[in-house]
Amino acid sequence: YANVALVQGRTKEALDYLRDLDRRLPDDPSVLKRLGETAFQLKDYDSARKYLEDYSELVPEIAPVEVQMASMAIQAKQYKEARVFLDQAAARYRDDLRALAGMTQLFLEMDDPDRALKIIAEAKRAETSSATMVLLEGQARFMKGEIEAAQHLFESLTRLAPNNLGYSNLYALALAADRSEEHT
Secondary structure: OHHHHHHOOOHHHHHHHHHHHHHHOOOOHHHHHHHHHHHHHOOOHHHHHHHHHHHHHHOOOOOOHHHHHHHHHHHOOOHHHHHHHHHHHHHHOOOOHHHHHHHHHHHHHOOOHHHHHHHHHHHHHOOOOOHHHHHHHHHHHHHOOOHHHHHHHHHHHHHHOOOOHHHHHHHHHHHHHHHHHHOO
C-alpha cells in the first residue's frame, strides 16, 4: 500500500502505511530506510534523520546519515540542502571512509570535481584511501579533462581486479578519450 500511495503522490498516506508497517516489523532495515526517504520527501528532515539513524544502527556499513540525506537532496535537485548535509558530514566524519567516498561521489554528481578532489586529498592525507577512492579520483580527473591521470588510475584498478568489467570499461573509455583528443 505504501508503494502504491507513493507512486500516486499520496506521500503522507504512504508515511502512515510505513509507520504501521514499522510497528508490525520493528527493526526491519528496509522499512526504516523507506520511512526516512518518505519523511525526507515531506521535508520533515528531523524525522528523516531519526529513521535513518535507526536504519544506520542496523546496517552499519552504509554511509553516515548526513551523506544519505545529501544523496536524497541531490536526487530531488535540492542542491542547497545537499551542501548543508555534506558540510555537516565533512565536519562530523573527517576520517570515515564511507563518508568521504559518499561525499566525493555526491560532489561528482553535482559536477564539482574540484571539491571532490579536495576530499580525495584529505583521504590520502588521513591514509584512508581505497579502491573506491581511486575510482572516484579517476572520475574526477576525467571530468576535469586530465585524461592521462584518469588512465593511470583506471589502469591501476584494472590491475588490482582484472575481472572487474566496470574498471576495464572505464580504462577503455579513458584510452579512447585520449586517442580522440590526439586526432583533434
